[in-house]
Amino acid sequence: xxxxxxxxxxxxxxxxxxxxxxxxxxxxxxxxxxxxxxxxxxxxxxxxxxxxxxxxxxxxxxxxxxxxxxxxxxxxxxxxxxxxxxxxxxxxxxxxxxxxxxxxxxxxxxxxxxxxxxxxxxxxxxxxxxxxxxxxxxxxxxxxxxxxxxxxxxxxxxxxxxxxxxxxxxxxxxxxxxxxxxxxxxxxxxxxxxxxxxxxxxxxxxxxxxxxxxxxxxxxxxxxxxxxxxxxxxxxx
Amino acid sequence: xxxxxxxxxxxxxxxxxxxxxxxxxxxxxxxxxxxxxxxxxxxxxxxxxxxxxxxxxxxxxxxxxxxxxxxxxxxxxxxxxxxxxxxxxxxxxxxxxxxxxxxxxxxxxxxxxxxxxxxxxxxxxxxxxxxxxxxxxxxxxxxxxxxxxxxxxxxxxxxxxxxxxxxxxxxxxxxxxxxxxxxxxxxxxxxxxxxxxxxxxxxxxxxxxxxxxxxxxxxxxxxxxxxxxxxxxxxxxxxxxxxxxxxxxxxxxxxxxxxxxxxxxxxxxxxxxxxxxxxxxxxxxxxxxxxxxxxxxxxxxxxxxxxxxxxxxxxxxxxxxxxxxxxxxxxxxxxxxxxx
Numbered sequence: 001x002x003x004x005x006x007x008x009x010x011x012x013x014x015x016x017x018x019x020x021x022x023x024x025x026x027x028x029x030x031x032x033x034x035x036x037x038x039x040x041x042x043x044x045x046x047x048x049x050x051x052x053x054x055x056x057x058x059x060x061x062x063x064x065x066x067x068x069x070x071x072x073x074x075x076x077x078x079x080x081x082x083x084x085x086x087x088x089x090x091x092x093x094x095x096x097x098x099x100x101x102x103x104x105x106x107x108x109x110x111x112x113x114x115x116x117x118x119x120x121x122x123x124x125x126x127x128x129x130x131x132x133x134x135x136x137x138x139x140x141x142x143x144x145x146x147x148x149x150x151x152x153x154x155x156x157x158x159x160x161x162x163x164x165x166x167x168x169x170x171x172x173x174x175x176x177x178x179x180x181x182x183x184x185x186x187x188x189x190x191x192x193x194x195x196x197x198x199x200x201x202x203x204x205x206x207x208x209x210x211x212x213x214x215x216x217x218x219x220x221x222x223x224x225x226x227x228x229x230x231x232x233x234x235x236x237x
Numbered sequence: 238x239x240x241x242x243x244x245x246x247x248x249x250x251x252x253x254x255x256x257x258x259x260x261x262x263x264x265x266x267x268x269x270x271x272x273x274x275x276x277x278x279x280x281x282x283x284x285x286x287x288x289x290x291x292x293x294x295x296x297x298x299x300x301x302x303x304x305x306x307x308x309x310x311x312x313x314x315x316x317x318x319x320x321x322x323x324x325x326x327x328x329x330x331x332x333x334x335x336x337x338x339x340x341x342x343x344x345x346x347x348x349x350x351x352x353x354x355x356x357x358x359x360x361x362x363x364x365x366x367x368x369x370x371x372x373x374x375x376x377x378x379x380x381x382x383x384x385x386x387x388x389x390x391x392x393x394x395x396x397x398x399x400x401x402x403x404x405x406x407x408x409x410x411x412x413x414x415x416x417x418x419x420x421x422x423x424x425x426x427x428x429x430x431x432x433x434x435x436x437x438x439x440x441x442x443x444x445x446x447x448x449x450x451x452x453x454x455x456x457x458x459x460x461x462x463x464x465x466x467x468x469x470x471x472x473x474x475x476x477x478x479x480x481x482x483x484x485x486x487x488x489x490x491x492x493x494x495x496x497x498x499x500x501x502x503x504x505x506x507x508x509x510x511x512x513x514x515x516x517x518x519x520x521x522x523x524x525x526x527x528x529x530x531x532x533x534x535x536x537x538x539x540x541x542x543x544x545x546x547x548x549x550x551x552x553x554x555x556x557x558x559x560x561x562x563x564x565x566x567x568x569x570x571x572x573x574x575x576x577x
Contacts, residue, residue, distance in 0.1 A: 041260075119355050231255045
């Protein structure tokens with residue numbers, strides 16, 4: 001079975017200083033999270049779309065999704081965890097509690113603030129996770145990546161053609177991800193930046209899925225301006 | 238829902254745009270098999286009038302296609318249903334004028350975005366369910382077939398009852414489809430095809446006769462005729478039809494020409510001929526076409542011979558590749574397996 005886990009844990013501290021987490025900011029009168037969840041809710045391959053959010057925002061999230069996605073009974077809003085990966089583990093625990101966690105269970109994890117994710121990216125994530133056990137959505141790095149350990153001078157400039165920028169979804173065999181995560185020490189967990197790294201640290205291959213440059217993460221006010229300007233009125237001559 | 242739309246911005250150049258479609262307001266269809274029409278090519282290659290191009294672009298092309306229903310708030314369709322999308326969008330109802338001739342109607346890929354989109358938000362009335370098991374590569378160009386079905390249906394209302402011999406001028410896709418449809422919808426008539434390529438004419442094995450336009454037997458006449466040539470060939474074809482057709486015959490004009498076509502009105506008057514034009518089709522024609530596929534399994538089987546190129550579209554660049562391949566073909570249809 002295939003499950004989507006929409007990670008809506010961000011507190012929005014970078015988004016202009018307001019109290020509202022950035023997934024609730026609106027584009028054309030609709031919250032960003034609604035656009036994102038819609039893309040998964042319309043895909044019939046998902047058994048459930050699990051939305052994970054801090055406890056204080058659960059009711060608000062439920063209400064928003066009820067309003068914008070009425071009629072879809074596959075959406076569940078549950079509490080996230082303290083970190084991104086603990087949030088994903090909560091999703092897997094939820095699936096386990098439903099009695100639907102087995103060797104074939106796949107979880108497609110996605111940032112709630114990437115509403116431009118496409119049908120193709122989602123489909124290729126599912127196919128790659130079913131086939132290979134794990135995948136990460138990436139685009140080739142267009143800028144040269146500069147490494148600086150000191151933050152003052154350059155320590156290395158990796159060859160650009162081997163560099164990619166990570167996006168989401170990241171998709172996994174749910175049991176493989178959970179079992180590998182449970183083998184990590186607390187020190188190892190501390191240096192995790194995303195879920196794919198759980199497997200990479202243990203030498204487990206993670207397949208690349210081609211992302212899109214427009215699959216942007218709405219993090220800064222500038223991103224929101226871009227997102228708003230990208231969505232046009234329908235063509236009508 | 239944010240929907241990616243792939244629009245032609247100027248000849249040979251596509252761009253990405255995003256629209257917002259509301260899943261609770263319309264049926265959401267995921268396009269799966271699309272087909273390129275000559276009308277799309279005229280936009281792509283920039284052979285339409287410059288003013289028209291300036292007015293209509295950027296616009297998503299493609300008006301021939303089938304898809305899979307994702308969701309339907311009206312409850313008329315189930316998720317997973319295979320459907321053909323009707324590109325004509327009527328904006329008013331008229332008791333006399335068909336929806337495809339109303340000047341107020343909009344048309345996907347001409348006055349509204351076509352099907353080169355991630356998802357299509359569409360009214361349930363604009364969808365026709367497909368028979369399970371139908372060859373989806375054939376079903377992709379149902380719109381083109383429905384235009385022939387529309388023409389033959391109108392012909393049956395208009396033309397006099399003597400229909401022993403019907404001529405079809407042209408040896409391209411439209412002529413192939415029209416003569417095939419005629420042979421099934423009017424099984425008691427003999428269908429003769431007139432073209433300029435001996436090789437192409439050999440494909441019309443279902444017809445009762447196929448002739449080069451330069452080798453029409455003197456004694457051969459037809460009761461009625463369908464012109465499926467269009468473009469620069471229209472004047473010569475219509476001239477020959479007027480010559481070969483018997484008095485009081487009906488001529489259906491299907492071929493599109495960008496230029497005015499001179500017609501020998503003197504002989505139209507002398508023979509008492511009727512000319513009628515057909516363009517596009519309405520939902521009822523799509524329904525008749527799907528029923529034709531079901532009742533006559535040889536129709537989709539013959540139509541599958543038109544499939545030329547099949548292009549898997551995973552990438553933006555694949556759209557352009559499909560149009561370039563299509564532009565180079567002499568005959569047949571280019572089908573897009575839509576994965577974007």
